[in-house]
Amino acid sequence: MTVEELVAAVVALAIVSAKRLGAGLADRAMESVEQSVADRLGWLYRWIAGRLPGEEGAALVEEAGRSPAARALLRRRLVRALGEDPAGVEELRVLLSPHTPVLAHSDSLLPESSGIPRQLPPAVADFTGRGQELVRLVEAAERPGGGRVCLVHGPGGIGKTSVVVQAAHELMPSFPDGQLFVDLNGAEERPAAVGDVLGDFLVALGVPRGRIPDDEAGRTRQFRTESADRRVLIVLDNAASEQQVGALTPGGSSCAVLITSRQVLATLAVDERVALPGLDEGTAWDLLRRIGGGDRVDEDPEAGRDVVRLCGGLPLALRIAGARLATFPARTVGSFARDLADDHRRLDVLSLGERSVRAVFLACYQALPSLQRCAFRLLSALDTPDLPAWALSPLLGVDPDTADECLEGLLLVHLVQARRGETGGQRIVLHDLTRGFSKERAAEQPADEADSAVRRLLGALLSAADAADAQLRP
Template sequence: MMVEELVAAGVALAIVSAKRLGAGLANRAIEGVEQSVADRLGRLYRWIAGRLPGEESATLIDEAGRSPDAQAVLRRQLVLALGEDPAGVEELRVLLSPHAPVLAHGDFLLSASSGIPHQLPPAVADFTGRGQELARLAEPAERLGGGRVCLVHGPGGIGKTSVVVQAAHRLMPSFPDGQLFVDLNGAEERPAAVREVLGDFLVALGVARGRLSDDEAGRTRQFRTELADRRVLIILDNAASEQQVSALMPGGSSCAVLITSRSVLATLAVDERVALSGLDEGTAWDLLRRIGGVDRVDEDPGAGREVVRLCGGLPLALRIAGARLATFPARTVGSFARDLADDHRRLDALSLGERSVRAVFRAGYQALPSLQQQAFRLLSALDTPDLPAWALSPLLDVNAQAAEACLEGLLLAHLVQARRGEAGGQRIVLHDLARGFSKERAAEQPADESDSAVRRLLGALLSAADAADAQLRPAGARHSGRDAAVRYPLPDNTMAGDVWEAVEWFEAERVVLVAAVTHAHARGWWELCWELTDAMSIALEHQWRWDISCQLHQLALDAAGHLGNGGARAALLRNLGEALRDGGSDMGRAAECFSEAIALFHSSGDAHGESDALGNLGILQRQQGELQNAAQTLTTAESLFRALPLERGLAWTLREKAVISRHHTHYTEALAQLDQAEALFAANEETRGVGWILRTRADTEKESTVGGCPLPRRWYTGPWPGRPVTSPPAQDPRWAAARTHYEHAAQLLHAVRDHRGHTWTTLGLADMALHDGDPTAAALISRALEETDACGDHRGHSRALTVQALLHAEADRLSDAITLTEQALAGPRDHVGAAQASFRLARLYGAAGRQHDALHALHESRTHHRTAGMPFPDLPDTELCKTLNRPIPRARRFRRPK
């Protein structure tokens, strides 16, 4: 057949192709002869369009179907194009022949395949979870035309390829013209060359290699031309950059593209971004069992759960772990879990054959610039689950802008994660397995890199802690001498500007600060160790973290011993005494700490420290019910505070003296002392102090109304020193004032996160509700019990138990009430609390008919009252018992429903 004849036949068929494709023949993806013919016509059409000069070839073919003149022009142009191209003539001959499978001519190779590629890897048989992500990726099938670009991004080993391949197999029916797949090697040192990828794609689509453009731009144009009238699903796996992906994007809307990358490819225009995170515990457990074997994993479910936890939800880690369990059946799951628990062996254990978690992290790490590599190494230096974003500035010794840019690079590489802190600002999070790899890389560097960086970070934390601590006690230092450790300047906007920000800052950074103190002690950085501990002592008190405070102060005391610093030892002993006292763990040791601190402060001439330690010893004595000793100690402290002068310390001392006056039923004196203390706190803008004054004022007003009697009026009508008998408490204006002051105190103490003060305010409101027969008492006391139990406030918990006991008694649960009150009396020694609890227990015993026990409890109550200097009815116990041996007069609203 001559060239002219071939061209005439080709043009005729191309015209048919144009008409049939316009009618939607190829798009219907019908199997059989019709589809085969459509494929051949489509290939011929594209071949002729590619041979014609200029950019109007498709238009000319379409016009040829309507005009004989245009058909003649088309034939002439094609004959001219083939006049000096024998290879092209042979290509056309093959395209017109239904029988010739392959034609080779020089470098040209034309396959007689249909041009419909099926390149998808097999879907993972044990694929688990990811239902939501798959649903988002499957949306192209539901769209008219199906054109969408979806990006799945996340760290190495998170399962991006598995998710995309799974989605692609579900989408295959919607893309009958084929599926293209390529690994772009984005995590490798040399990503795949776009020109070569385009060449492979074009050949797969039926383009002869001899017809490929030489340059990348030309191949991109060819690629988009080939896809213009096809519905093809394209999977670009492991993309390196936006530039690499952009050249591989189809030009029309009939194709869909699924991309995976460790980078977020932020500037790439996509329809859907799917960020993959770790698997949840349930899905991870299912995956481990499917790969490792259900019986194998279930033989020791506890160890299996530990394996899941240590893999941190990383699918690659779970797959390797499961494969190791399945490969080595003689080894127990428990022994494998122990290997994973060892920080030095974990990454070795998560390696099998060519698959390795370490290799995944290494690829990402090696692609980083040097500063980002250094940042990644240093982020694991402090043993803490996260760090504030500003920590990169002191770690790297760079300004805030450089640190922020460095963090962005780490986030884009998915080697670290970021979360929004509860107090605002970003926090940097390292996956546990990434932390192990970070430590390995850090160990390869000189030790001084890490030491210098962490010292700067601890110096910055100390600067921030100093500022926050000053907000919590605005009246000034509690002692002198905390200035030897080197501070590091903080970036702007990282310092606490007021008391609320200070409370939030300490709450957010507590774990980091604890890790900092521990690290400083381990490295022998004694000044940093004790000064950081001292700076956070008030915050730990506010947070009820007494166990943590005790642990840190033991380390800090050791540091002070190495320094031979008596001033530091005095300050730390005073702090430790507070933690022991408020936590109720060891009152004797607390008293020893305060006494030694007072002596050390006095010998060094530190009046601030001495007065503060005296005040704290007075609080301990008052809490134990040693009211006379407490009054003397507090009077000595008051004299020092007035001489300094130190208004804050004076205000707290006056508050403590008011509590003692209240216990002695000197209510007028107590209110006068509270007036002075409140004025001092208000003048110093100390909200927490005002909250405590309001709470103490409410206690005083409430007790003055009932004369200090520990029982509701309906429970006990006998004589009580100072007890009013003219009207119920609810009719006394002092009762209403007490409720108002409790509610105001609760608002203030909640705002400054003073959990202990707020809980004791709740106790006061619960006691008032009990006296009123108000059913809200049950909810109030339940809340107080939960808070005191969670935070270890033993005194508060004992007081709450006695109120709950009275509520139980009024609900016909007398036996439970007795048990609760007995538990309350078994708590720490506290004459005031024991005095009230013993009298309540005597009333409960009396109602239960246990006369002997009632007399014994009355005797105990009298002893505690007299030891504390508190008034008690001046009647023999036998006379008092007569008023206690009646049934409980239950309030109607407390009765158990029938």
């Protein structure tokens, strides 16, 4: 069966469940046959709802039972979701097989697992560069001694997941007992619940749902017991905190863990810590040509170089730029580069479909405490390449200790960067794309916020100049 046929079948059956026919069967069940049908319908409903984000899946299934248009929309959404998920397609084939046993426990209905999970998403076909980082991750994960934990951290859109998935595929032969993968939703308002993730991991490792403890601590202990004698690779993508990761780390010496996070996770004990930088100009050029088309980019190499420069080495920005060039072939590379050069439109241009540089920055910004959000907005008030770290105190109107703590918070989530100045002091640096986002956020605030901050900073600079003059000419 094709993906479209599989989706049509599962949608039809899920609608039966949504209309509560499955629940009626369960109420009347006198024999295991009717109960089995009810269980399967219920599992189908939960499976299809879980393939779509948030509460959208359940709501759309409910609506599909009443509206042919909603039914068609549901089929399209599922086909698109499964188009990038070969493992999900195979899971659906198994799900629709009449020979697949189903285990019921509480509100969860899941098929029995073979005990050897293969959960890695496909590697990126146009993966480019990152050779040194891949070598570090693979060598660390295969290092003798066991319990290898590797962290890849960096700002949103820098390509952390692509690097870790690429490394995981290279590591598959070294971990024959399976590969576990989960998106921990660390950039979202509600990160993934550790207990739920542990439950899914245990089911994937072959533990019957009825034998899984209800509490998180019990699930952690059982996960470590089940993984103790297996060679399993665990990929924890988009981690929110050290606590979230700690409960999902096996205690044995035969497994390895690859973690990605937008945060530094400074107190997490790791064997290899990789800070992912932006792409250098040569690698960025290669990536743009691979996605946008070599002939397409080469027709105006000067404009192509401008596109690379304006994307600032951010892989997400380069991928969106390349996709735009490939999607709209009638548009010249030069005209696209001119649109990208417009500071007021750059983040609008770097958006296509569900991918958006602005959305990545916004998720990180919204998770910040109010003082850090204010600091981030004010750092673009003076259009300079960088600022001395001490300037944050007068900009915010707070004492130096509070300003330093605020800066550390921004550095930990990679919204700003820091470099050492010529005189040894620390200087704050904003990426060009991040600077544009900072200006957008500042424009949403009352004008006097930035004006007052600049006046305070100018006052501090004048005071420093007076003090220096007094030292030079007492």
